[in-house]
Amino acid sequence: MNDSGPGPTNLAMDSANVAVQAEAIHGPVNVYQVRSAPSPEETFKVGLNSLRAGMAPEAREHIRDAVVLQDYVNGRSCFYLLLALLSGRTLQQVPPDEIAVLSRVRGAVKDDDAWADAIKLVDHLLTSRAAENGAADIEQELQNLTDEQRNDVLQHMEMFLDSSAEDALWARAFDAAKSDRYAKDRLRRAWKFFQPEPIGPRVQPADPVVIKAGAWTKATATAALAVAAVGFIGATAWQHTGTAAVSALLALAAGCYASVRSGVEWRCRKERCQAKEREHLREPATTRGDGFARKIDRQFNHYSARYAPREADKARWLAETAGIRRAMRDEVVTIYRESTVNAKRVAWLTRYLVADVARRWEAGKLWDYRKELRVPMLVKAMCVLAAIAAAAAGAFLIWSGAHVRPFVVAPAALVAVASVWFAARLWLDIAAEYERHAADKAEKAALLAGRQAAFDRWKLKLADRPDDLEMARWLECDRKALMEQAMDLYRLKRQDVLAHAFIEAPATPFYDRARVENGPWRYSKYKILLFLLTKDGVRQLTMRLDFQKVTFPIRARTNYRYDAFTSVQVAETDSGENVFELTLTNGDPIKVKVTDPPTDVTETEDKDPQGASQVTLGTAGIWNALHVLEGVAAEGKEWIACERQREKVPLAAVSKAVNAIFA
Template sequence: MNDSSSGPTNVAQDSANVAVQAEAIHGPVNIYQVAATRSAEEIFQAGLNCLRAGMAPEAREHLREAVVVRSYVNGRSCFYLLLALLSGRTLQQLPPNEIDMLRCVRGAVKDDDAWADAIKLVDHLLTSRPQESPAVGLEQEFQKLTDEQRNDLLQHMEMFLDSSAEDALWARAFEAAKDDRYALNRLDRAWKFFQPEPIGARVRPADPVLVGPGAWTAATATTALALVTVGFVGATAWQHNETVALSALLTLTAGCYASVRSGVEWRWKKERRQAKDREYSHRPATTTRGDGFASKIDRQFSHYFALYTPNDTDPALWLSETAGIRRALRDEVVTLYRESTVNAKRVAWLTRYLVADVTRRWQAGGLWDYRKELRVSVLLRMRCVLTSIAAIVAGGFLVWSAAQVRPLLVSLAAIVALASVWSMARLWLRIAAEYRRHSADKREKERLLAGRRAAFDRWKRKLDDRPDDLEMARWLECDRKVLMEQAMDLYRLKRQDVLAHAFIEAPATPFYDRARIENGPWRYSKYKILLFLLTKDGVRQLTQHLDFRKATTRSRARINYRYDAFTSVQVAETDNGENVFELTLTNGDPIKVKVTDPPTDVTETEDTDPQNASQLTLGTAGLGNALHVLEGVAAEGKKWIAFERQREKVPQAEVSRAVNAMFA
């Protein structure tokens, strides 16, 4: 269907593609489920929650078990059992075996019960329709109810508010919907429902010390050989001149220690800077295709780096200069969280934090601070060189002094000592630098982990007031009421002019988020809502796109057609698991709306029952009543309305008798 505001038309088609931006499954929760050792009251509460969430079939099952099977009978439970039986369907759709449930609570309600007035009003609404003369006393009866009773009754009895006297009740329902539509801080909280439970902070562990047994053996052997040969040369020099030998040995020892220590600092800084330069270099990016985890992380980084471009910075320069860092961070996130059960959006908080940190450091001029921190200073270089020269000179004096006593043996020992000291220095230099690198890595990882944990805690606190599914259902119900009021104003209809109505709620194209709690239906961030109003002149169809998070609508489309203008209506499941509503007109293309999505990879790995989720979503989308109404009209035309009223007389009388029998 091409939505527009151009005015009525009889041609309708829909070729748009739907894409799911992200999804979340919240759980475990106890809103729609009960423990294995459940009490009757817990079962009743689960049924009540299902009813308020729009899941009438599940509500009926829970309430039947609580009230009929477990004998949890009181005025409140009888009222909600009655609402569950009537919610979202006509009396013609009410099977006799469910009416029998009401007979099981015969004489259970006292006239002075706080819920007696609510139950009597339900009966009054049933018996007042579809009389031409106005029913009296409805407004007064309605005023006696509590806010809880009024809200639930207006939500689940709207199919039966069709007499002229009930215009006032509809007006009240519309006003309440407009007030409650933004209640409970919806605009600041609704978006949080679509955020999945974030996964905890992680960092790659520091690489282990890469010093094998061979290096330790070689370092020990060369050190022992160096000590022996240098000791021999020193002992021989002592025989020649004690003062010179002692000074040379002390200078040689101090020079070697200072030069090795400076060399370790020089080496690990140089190697660490080179490693970071390689990590952040402009090498070709890793290519990922498809819709897997790595591809989604790619898109996250691309999106947030574009979104968080620093002020007064050319976006092209920003993306070019940070390409290496972006790729390194992306690779780290993919490595840390690439698990079959991880939804990429669960780590979006980390992506935002990492990109925001890069932006902050760029603006502070500290993006490349590691180069300053790891720069080998001139003083360090000079200290290393000068101490090495001092050690060499001291060693030379030591050899010269020893050669005066034993020239040949000292010459051979000097050569061996030089080679062993050189090898020993290189080996210990590499070992010490590796330990220094490991220590620096650990400190850096601890710092990174602390920052990420703080960011994770901030995000968790931000989601603390995430709305529950009952709040989402209430807001959506208010949106439907507001849409119906707009439609009636648009078509200049009064409530008695609307013989029947039906809603269909589907995810809107092209992009949307979706989320659900465990055992609950999918909720969408963007809806495509179709409203069918059956009047004496034909069908009025209004289609609007609803941004649920902002509670705004757009792209209104109006379509009017006669009762004989459409030939069939159906909901078909496609090969990939989608459920598509299709209404076929006699003079135009079929109206097609995708009501549920196919199971996705995330659903299959995180959702234990994706098929049940699809069925629950179909139930809350209003398809049951819509199909009943539209299929009847497609089969019988305008006469369906009169036939439906006639067919409802028997179940209406049965329900009324059962309701009246509740009172002792």
């Protein structure tokens, strides 16, 4: 794309309210948290972590507390206190009362201290802005620092690496960014930061044993009546056939038991098979709204498309598995439907369930339950033959008893047959219910074991999730890479850039976001605006950063004169999002959504969503961008010269305070 003409061109119209694709809030991780009674070292460490994460205001607060209030004074703490005061802002933005803080550590550092050279280098970087020379000495001083000191200087003194001879320092910063941009296996690990902490595996508990009211009483009464009637008939038959009647009684008892026992298995298998048929063939339902159930629906739809067998007809796969996927969806909604559960915390389970169905469908095992629950012929034969044997034994007893007392045995036989029949039915129902419950519990235990294994695999996969400091460092390297590309694109040297500013915003329409407790939001996709102020005007480079793939897939160039500025502001909308707006004399305003509005997840899981928004604004570079662009809008090109003039007083104050640190 060629440079535009002198008139303004607006390409960044992203103020539309597009929902966040997914988000996660990690915590507590204690990176930016101070305990109720922290030691000075702990307070300083939290401040240092905040500084390296780009949270300069929070870093200034914690490091100042450690140094001034807790008397944690040494070369290292003084160095980082100085960096925190200067990080991300110009000398004009440093209040006098913060400069005065340095006077509290007067004479605290010896010349032979390991951090003395780093502190002196900061002073030299400040004074070289006015001297316009000495870059060679600064380069040598930078070379003498440790890697830790050098990287922190290049990151937090970026605003002051602008003397006319300091291209070498920027080249060093760019080289450091190149080496660290893919460090620590970023391409494999970065995506894990946006995954929420998964919630543990659950299964819907087996339905409890349900026995109808009065069933136990009826079963006991009919059984007792059956025993009495059969016993009377048996005693009467014994008078006629002797030991043969005893054998018939035993055969009757054994036949009834065997028939009921095999009947219980027959019935249980049949009913379980029918239940699974209903489950697999149920009709999909439509869920309305945007709550937890709707989000689970989206997960199942997404993973059903993603894990569809490659060689199969996708439509056939979806149709044949619709019922079972619906049943699993309903189970997930039922067991995890809580006000504080983020739907993405159970995405691992949705993924596992759908993938498991796909594997079984592809292997032709989705309907294996029909074979497993088919009633064996041996069970059916045993049930029928045992019933026949019991009937034959009963008939023999009735026949034998009728020879002795026919008029009494006949009604007793009717009572015996009826009571045995009803007792068998009632005891069959009771035994089948207990059998069903035992089978359900065994099935649920197997399901839970499979889900636990899947959960453990997912936890292991997330074990090396990057921390927020790594994310901040990678993003800083991306900013440096963008700066280098912009300078190459516009064929600029460092001395050609009079001032610069970054704005980092989420790239719509779809992106993931996550944050640690008390930390800023990090995004999977960024829209980064870089403003380069040169003697000829403003060069604006807008790029889309895919943070996980480390690519800049989209780039737009815009140029405009200094007098094209009308106004610049950051406004909070009614929905709670913050929008950066730059108004030019010609064309539509440039609008960029810098922070998202609170969502249902942040409202339930985030302790301070408003505070997170403010922290994110700070790390997005918005305040420095506002300072620079507001100055240009008010004073035009003359702002640069005026800013240099206004910096003389705070520059002298800071330099004096820095030199006073040394004993």
